[in-house]
Amino acid sequence: xxxSNIPLRYWLLPVMLFILGAPLWLHRFEPATFVFLNTLxxxxxxPFWTGLSMLGNAWGVLAVTSPLLVxxxxxxxxxxxxxxxxxxxxxxxxxxxxxxxxxxxxDNAQIRVVGELLHNVxxxxxxxxxxxxxATAIYFTLPQAGRARHLWLFMLAAGTGLSRIAVGAHxxxxxxxxxxxxxxAGLLGTRLLARMGDQHLQPTxxxxxxxxxxxxxxxxxxxxxxxxxxxxxxxxxxxxxVTAGSLVAFARQNWAAAKARTASQDRxxxxxxxxxx
Numbered sequence: 001x002x003x004s005n006i007p008l009r010y011w012l013l014p015v016m017l018f019i020l021g022a023p024l025w026l027h028r029f030e031p032a033t034f035v036f037l038n039t040l041x042x043x044x045x046x047p048f049w050t051g052l053s054m055l056g057n058a059w060g061v062l063a064v065t066s067p068l069l070v071x072x073x074x075x076x077x078x079x080x081x082x083x084x085x086x087x088x089x090x091x092x093x094x095x096x097x098x099x100x101x102x103x104x105x106x107d108n109a110q111i112r113v114v115g116e117l118l119h120n121v122x123x124x125x126x127x128x129x130x131x132x133x134x135a136t137a138i139y140f141t142l143p144q145a146g147r148a149r150h151l152w153l154f155m156l157a158a159g160t161g162l163s164r165i166a167v168g169a170h171x172x173x174x175x176x177x178x179x180x181x182x183x184x185a186g187l188l189g190t191r192l193l194a195r196m197g198d199q200h201l202q203p204t205x206x207x208x209x210x211x212x213x214x215x216x217x218x219x220x221x222x223x224x225x226x227x228x229x230x231x232x233x234x235x236x237x238x239x240x241x242v243t244a245g246s247l248v249a250f251a252r253q254n255w256a257a258a259k260a261r262t263a264s265q266d267r268x269x270x271x272x273x274x275x276x277x
Contacts, residue, residue, distance in 0.1 A: 001074060001201070003194040004144045006187060014184040017176065025123070025173030031106045033172050034165060038102075041166035042112045050114060050229040052163035054239075055156055056127025057227050061134055062218040063239035066246035069215065070253060073201045073208055074193075078141035079134040080211070081196070082189020086133040089181040090126045099123035103168055113168035115229040125170040128178030129185070131160035136186020141193060157182070167229070203253040212250050219243050 023029060041049065054060035061079070068076040102111065104119040135153035142150055161175040170178075200207045222240040226233065 001077070001193055001196050001198055003141055003190050006140055006190065010140070011187060014180040014187070017183065018180040021173065021176030021180065024171070024176050027171065027173060030171060030173070031102065034102050035106060035110055037162070037165045037172060038111045038168060041162065044166070046112075046114045046167070046229075047231040047234075049163040049166040050231040051235050052156075052159045053127055053167065053228055054232055054235060055134075055160045056125075056129075056131040056164070058130065059218050059221045059227055060239065061130060062215060063222060063243045065134070065138075066215050066218070066243040067249075069208070069211060069246050070203075070249045073203075073211075075138050075141055076211065077196065077200060078137040078189060078193050079186070080189075081192040082133045082137040082186045085185035085188045086129055086182065089185055090124065090129050093124045093177070093181070094121045094126070097123045099171075099174070101169065102171055111168050112166075114231070115167060115169075118169055122170055123174050123177060124181055125161065125164050125174040125178035127164055128157070128161035128170075128175045129182040131157035132179050132182025133185040133189070136183050137189040137193075138186075140187065140190045202257075203250060204257050209254075212247060215243050215247055219247070 024033065055064065065076050065079065098120070099122040100120055101118045101122045103113050103117050108117075132154070135157040139147065139150055139153050157179075161179060164170040164175055165172060199205055202208065219240050221227070222236040222243070227236055
């Protein structure tokens with residue numbers, strides 16, 4: 001697929017963010033920074049923060065981006081190509097780094113914790129990593145002209161990172177590392193996308209139908225399982241409807257393509273179908 005070349009300065013962003021965020025992930029100012037941000041976010045209702053966290057949940061991301069299956073399959077492929085890198089970064093980080101969660105260190109009476117009380121595998125923030133992976137992959141797959149209009153993608157991703165502090169799940173340093181790794185995963189995803197053929201954009205392609213199958217599983221997960229927080233139940237229902245609507249539109253696309261193919265075959269003269277002696 002055609003993807004614009006990404007200048008070197010953008011590839012340096014994850015490294016710069018990681019270095020500049022060193023005082024945070026080295027916990028130079030903790031727990032004061034975490035307590036300050038967590039307390040600052042406390043007046044905002046919990047469902048706002050848990051809803052933002054859904055943008056870092058795999059099922060949530062699939063649901064939110066499901067309309068792209070019909071409207072812009074190149075963009076849904078962009079973040080799906082980046083997803084394997086994000087998974088490796090998150091699993092390796094959490095597997096190698098023994099980092100306690102804020103609730104295991106800070107007096108819980110001083111902070112707000114929403115949902116399950118978590119105590120370990122804090123670094124990096126997987127939700128933040130996911131959100132920035134999706135935002136980066138989609139952003140750099142968009143046409144270069146006018147791309148800046150979509151910087152709001154990173155604002156949403158940053159909101160997801162802040163939500164992880166607001167619900168008491170992660171240190172600011174976890175979020176910064178998640179941001180830098182998500183940027184890198186998204187950039188790597190665009191390189192993998194560039195190696196894919198345009199046939200994967202066709203609604204009748206087996207690969208895009210597999211993505212549709214993944215969206216079917218998404219609807220099931222959203223309707224039958226609590227995603228991270230009980231507060232997310234209402235938004236899960238909305239996202240399930242959005243995903244189901246996207247699947248219906250995709251099925252109609254396939255039906256229209258099949259009818260068009262049949263009609264084009266019927267227009268071929270009978271004589272041209274008969275083998276020459």
